[in-house]
């Protein structure tokens with residue numbers, strides 16, 4: 001791309017950037033500045049980059065032509081934190097589809113040249129207001145995530161969770177985190193680790209449910225060279241890798257009774273013995289276990305050892321499901337929309353009131369992960385400024401009038417019901433559920449990922 005031309009406002013008047021990526025047309029001259037805006041041309045890339053990394057005006061004008069569409073795309077991808085207005089020639093059919101696609105995806109507004117200075121000034125004012133609002137929201141979100149280990153939300157359930165996590169972080173005892181799939185168990189475990197005296201040590205997360213039963217032993221405890229065919233090297237297990245830090249044993253309820261005995265022994269001895277070895281290796285690791293199943297009920301039914309349950313459940317953290325977090329649903333939805341919108345240069349700016357209603361009514365079986373997936377998909381595919389319930393794959397339920405369900409929505413609903421039913425019948429054993437559904441385990445994982453479900 002050639003050097004862009006940047007036109008910058010001077011003191012006393014409101015400031016705007018004006019960029020001409022590719023330099024295919026002359027820069028907008030100061031004499032063309034709209035009322036209230038004073039423009040000064042700057043004509044090299046490094047000046048623009050310096051400006052965009054430091055303090056800079058919140059709005060900018062971009063001269064878009066049929067020839068510089070690609071240059072504009074590259075430039076705009078780097079210009080975060082600015083609301084852009086496009087200045088275009090009257091359409092002449094040349095590269096028009098690409099120009100229109102760019103206008104729709106990356107600009108707050110556009111003006112056809114010669115632009116009406118009064119209208120341009122109003123448009124710059126609106127865009128500047130919107131940019132300030134977004135900057136404010138972004139810095140509030142940054143503060144919020146920095147204080148809370150990335151856990152967003154203000155609902156009473158989340159406030160109580162933050163208080164509990166802070167207390168638990170100070171104490172070295174084992175923690176059991178219980179919550180539905182996608183409700184933030186791993187995030188909570190990370191928050192405990194980062195607020196604990198072990199924060200400079202490693203944080204190792206292990207999904208016990210995803211390790212094939214014959215590998216659990218070597219994955220957790222490691223193995224010596226020659227322990228079994230193919231063991232050409234000595235290998236440390238996850239517990240040793242977490243030395244000095246924290247290990248999260250996610251889906252601990254998926255361990256077989258035999259592996260539960262071994263884990264209990266490690267917790268009591270505070271040492272591991274690698275598979276094929278005899279040496280006792282002391283491990284200084286804080287253990288956090290997480291589960292979406294009711295482990296007390298699993299103890300009752302004989303699927304989980306009572307002694308291990310008490311050993312893990314010294315401190316207990318309960319994660320509230322998203323559907324019980326009231327206004328958090330909307331708050332989180334806006335945060336994720338903003339995140340994906342800037343990453344994808346999407347024209348999406350917010351939600352229709354029907355979409356917000358649908359978000360509040362949905363039962364969120366996949367919790368925050370499902371919310372993130374729905375919003376990511378909607379922002380990536382969305383063509384309009386406001387997302388509708390259909391864009392989010394949710395039903396609108398407008399009063400008594402039911403919106404027609406799309407085939408995709410109906411298919412997703414049926415798939416979700418079939419998978420959740422099979423998983424419940426198979427005690428969340430994915431291989432058995434896949435057999436029952438007559439699909440491969442990999443296909444089941446892929447569909448679950450798409451629907452925001454976790455094993």
Ligand SMILES: Nc1ncnc2c1ncn2[C@@H]1O[C@H](COP(=O)(O)OP(=O)(O)OP(=O)(O)O)[C@@H](O)[C@H]1O
Nearest residue numbers: 150151152180181182183184185186187368369454
């Ligand atoms: N309160 C929250 N604020 C921001 N992001 C969240 C919050 N809760 C969860 N998330 C995000 O949702 C996604 C799922 O969270 P996480 O993996 O911690 O859930 P989980 O309960 O461990 O899921 P699983 O049971 O499937 O292992 C992650 O991307 C996480 O960052």
